Amino acid sequence: MQGGTDGVSTVDRRGAGRVAVQVLVGRDRKPPTAPSKLHGTATTSTVTLGWKAAHDNRKVTHYEVFRNGHLVGKPTRTSFTDKKLLADHAYAYAVRAVDKAGNRGKKTHVLTIRTRKPATGPTGPTAPTGPTGPTGPTATPLTTPMVDRMFWRAGFGPSQAERDAWSGKPVADLVDFFVSHPQSYDPTVPPPVTQSNQPIDPLVSSDELVMEWLYSMQTATNPLTERLTFFLHRHWCITRLTGEITNDLLIAYRNRLRSFADLAANPTSSFKDLAYEMTTQDGAMSLFLNGWQNVKGHPNENYAREFMELFCLGVRDASGAANYTQTDVTEMARALTGWHLDQNPGPTFGNVSFRSSSFDAGSKTIFGQAANWGADPAQGSGTASAIDHVLQHHAHAPYIVRKLWGEFIAAPIPDDALAALVTAYVANGAYQLKPLVRGILSHPLMFDSLDEPNMVKPPVVYLVGMQRALGAPMKWFWQHEVLGDMQQSPYEAPNVAGWEGGLSFLNTNTADARFDAVLRTLFVNYDNTSGTSAYPNRTPLPDIPTETAAQCFDRAYALCGSPWLSAASTAQIQSFSAAQPASTANARLQRLYAVMALIFGGPDGQVM
């Protein structure tokens, strides 16, 4: 639900249904319908509201706008600006229609809006720079649901500030922000702490290793960089579950992926360069797929096979033809020999370097072509690049384009989009990621099914999304465990093929884990009983003795960051709220937490 809109239509229809049977005789007794799709934007001192017109059997003459229950305006049009407000304050608005006979319709659902903070300290995204698409679909102004969609697919969900900043701007501007905005990390979010409230050390435990990355995701001002890093992790997948890769090598591997995912800092970021680095530089990958054991006379096919099967080509092309043969794999393994891994304890541990003595310099035949193939002829490994040779295979570009598309967009890729993206990707033999990512994010299918989101949130995105929405601390060690329960923990893919993803993330066991994740997040964010001097208590939610069930829902919904929620679920949670006891402060707080948990952690919270 966006800005409290869909909930209205439910109430709306019910109200309309009751009066439809009345017989209209004499004086008009029929009130107008409720306005719908109430939405708004805020500055530091004003709130501008808009809504969809109400209907009446005669004529709607004007609307009445309420702020915190008090009438503040009687506009005749479907918009209104409320002025002279305090900065950084939340205000609750509702609107109703009035007809000529004075009949007043039902109020809209309450919309809570917070005015902006004064312009000091960190603010929302800065104004984008760079070229914007002057024509075509990317010139379309963003609606709030479109902003939400972009921030979920390319990030971890929107903040209200991001909604405010981007609504009404062209799609191309936001895409440009994602691919061009320099990365920085918000220092105001509390840093992660251990079980004993000490700063974490990711080299010490797998729990802290996971928290270290999650914290980057939580605080990234350009979330695409972290999302794309995680995509590259899914793709060039390694897992620490084999027990042989040390945490420092895992972090070095992640940082390598991040340098390729940071399209602002590395605008010419190339899949080809990444393929070279993974093959000839990365210690974690060398350990994981036995590259270090692949030496002249004793080839190990593990990396060569996955290089073709998983990293570059796929088993079959679109026509169903095999992309390579077993001979290609064994010959590729020979071509990739010679890359020594330093496993001596010390500062050079994990370094990969070329040793000509263990390189097989004979002729190899790959895809029917014989040459002295090697991983990197510039370093003396052969006289022709086997990596370039694989990337030039006709199956490579479509394979990568399809996989990256599927990371962002639920609908299958249309043929024309595939062709255009392949062309952009292979242009000048550069295999650049930026034009590819820009092209996918700009495609109109990004906004498919806006009324009802149609991709499953990957567990990492789901958890980080909640942490970002609440500003919740990355506290104690449960994140790793709960991510495992949800079946996606960083560095712990089930196998080298990565996570199957999509629908497979949701089953009866993970549904339970996803709800559990909400409860834990709420707990660490609002608990005020276990603070220490090193890590102070959080601010608990205040009890509001006069809060009604409807107001409880509105507060909870705003606290959750006003996420998408279907009209049906909105109505159900409002009914749930109304059914809870509220006679004591504890009961009211329990109601509030339960409503928040249902908004965040129910089935509607699982899609983006």
Added chain:
Amino acid sequence: MSSDCPQCTNARATVTDLPPTQHIPLPEDVLDHGPEAVGLSRRSLLRAGTLGSVAVYGSSVLGLDTIFGSASAAAASGPSTCLVMLYLQGGSDGLGLVLPGSGATAQYNAYVTARPVLHRVQGASDNVAGTVGSHDIPRTGNTLAWSNPLLTAAAGGDNGGTYGFDTLWGTGTGDASSQLAVLPAVDYSPANLSHFDSSDYWFAGTLAGMSTGWLGRWIDNNGSATNPLQAVSIDNSLSKAIRTAVNPVCSIPATSAGKTPSLGFSMHTSGGYDMPHGGASTANINAQMTSFSQVAAGSGNAALARARSSYGQGVTVASQASAVNSLAATGPTYPADSLSNRLKLAARLLAAGLGTRVVTIHWGSFDTHGSQLQGQDPQLATLSQALGAFQADLIARGVEQNVVTMVFSEFGRRVAENDGGGTDHGAGGVVLMSGSAVKGGLCAPAASLTATDTYGNIVPTTDFRAVYRSVLQDWLGGDLTNVIPNEPAGGYTPGIARYDGGAATLFR
């Protein structure tokens, strides 16, 4: 993959990309007394307490009446033979189960040389080194010995249970007391040492890459089009071994012994992070989740549909499973382990007369690249005790003559130990066949530890498809067309060879 990857084998060995076509409840009364006990109406089935939720895999959605009607009809046609396939995940070291005995001096010495740290001493144990010992296996000419974790206390071992492999072994002569067959080195050649490929081969019954399993094809040839309970994976998803092309099969989560995989939804977390300020709401979150799940998603929105159905099924499974506090006790003491929970459920299923012909269980974490003794021995002790208890359970239920259990792993391990107190991937693991109908004893030669291949792996003495052939032909029966594809005339070799005289058969 070069190292310990239990989750890999786990993930790959089950079919994760095959969604169930439906879920049905499994009533307790049906298990205990057969379908007739509760009648076959949908209402009465649902009224009975349910044991768990059955995920059905197949081409069409079946009515409960149809399913239990088929099950009942299958049961009425008389007892049928059943196979329990127990897969030890990760490549279990065969020399950790069965090793050279005191009658094979040269082999034993080679074993000690190859495994200075990991070897087992002859006799009960070496108190000085703290090494678990071994115990000669009767009727093998003392050329083979059990490793001690497999033994019960009565045999001088240390696993402490009443039942174990030595109990099942009996005299080891193929007589009525001999209910455990040992095949010490079973595999295919040349072994490719990959978890993924090797387990795929074992499940498919071929090296030729088929999407159906060998037992799945047998179900397609001989099974019912309407009874998914004919082949059951006791797991959260389906074993590749029973993946079919046509007929329905199912998976049942290991919800037995009162332990449920899903607790449903409440405002209490499993980790004790309850809500601050007055604690957790006591509101009925389960009812709310069910209510959410009943709203249809837009057409074509598979993601939201899946989210809602997962939450709804989460509640259903939890409520069904919570009806089970413990399985009906039949006497034997199982060791406390998930394997026991699954075998208990298997015994109950097989006794219930539901037409179940195949049960699969994937269990354990045997990829012991390091610290092998600590990793493997406790699991071996559990395996030995649990299979002994399972046999006693089947006897108590009167169905022991119908059930055979086959134990295997995707490969054995390297003869020589590595520097980490473990062993790397090798070839030729131990296959065990257990049951009253099994003509127990040594049923294939041990592999030589001195004449290894170029990588230091044993040369398997038995092809796994020869074992499958025996199970199919002499135990399950029926139409075996293409169950083992491209089988050469006379079967794959080397085949089964008994060392207690008599024909090369594993069954009575």
